[in-house]
Amino acid sequence: MRHNISDVIEAHLKQIIEQNNRNIIEIKRSELAARFSCVPSQINYVINTRFTEERGYLVESKRGGGGYIRIQRLVHSDKTDLLTELIEAIGREVSQQVATAIIERLVEDRFLTVREAKLMISVLDREVLAFQLPTRDELRARLLKSMLVTLKYH
Template sequence: MRNISDIIEEYLKATIQKSGGTPLEIKRSEIAKRFQCVPSQINYVIQTRFTLEKGYQVESKRGGGGYIRIVKVSPHNQLDLFEHMIQLIGKRIDQHTAENIIIRLYEEQIITKRESLLMLSVVDRSNYQSTIAHRDEVRANMLKSMINCLKYKELH
């Protein structure tokens, strides 16, 4: 059985897709009322499932006329996406964010299912017997290395 977060995510993604590339503006309270949940549940879904590494840009305005605007960001080309992902990774990255980047590369059909599984296995925390900070630095270096390899493969 799916949980309420999955249902809200599915609804928002379908609504974004129907919007044909225009930004989706929602009111937290209206969506909460539709799904009979608290507005903080909507915040949770948006904060965890509509992130930059997953390809979404979110803008929020609080208050009486407040809204949440969600835009699906599409790269101009694969090179732009690779560069954007490398910027997101930075000097260190946690496992969850790394996984989101890999999943996005798969969803954008830039890598195969097999490549995504290999990459996911490399970023798994069980491979790094170290402090959290060091582990996140090594993971970032490994992920950037894999993306650079893919980037240069695509250029030649």
């Protein structure tokens, strides 16, 4: 299996976070870029797309010479609390990208199986929800919320 540099950086950061008892790490963008022989903007891309709130992370960044990036994995031991938080975060509309990130988070947190996630993602796909925007994102939000409420209470 071939991985691109973004996948490798993401996996590296997730491994470090897992090894840390507090689920929080601080990294220097320049040091990480040097380690992976890439430009610092590649690190920014990975952080901004792979470590989002929907995916279960809080990111704090301080720029400058002594700058750092702090990444914290949000851990929920209670399934109901996590699902409630996600339902509230969805709002009136949700993009396919954000919906997929939420579902992938539930797989990572072992609240969903990979099979269940694939079913959910397939239902929420833009090809299935063949409506114009914003109707498509509104319908996707309603469907996803309904699925999460079902998970919450069953």
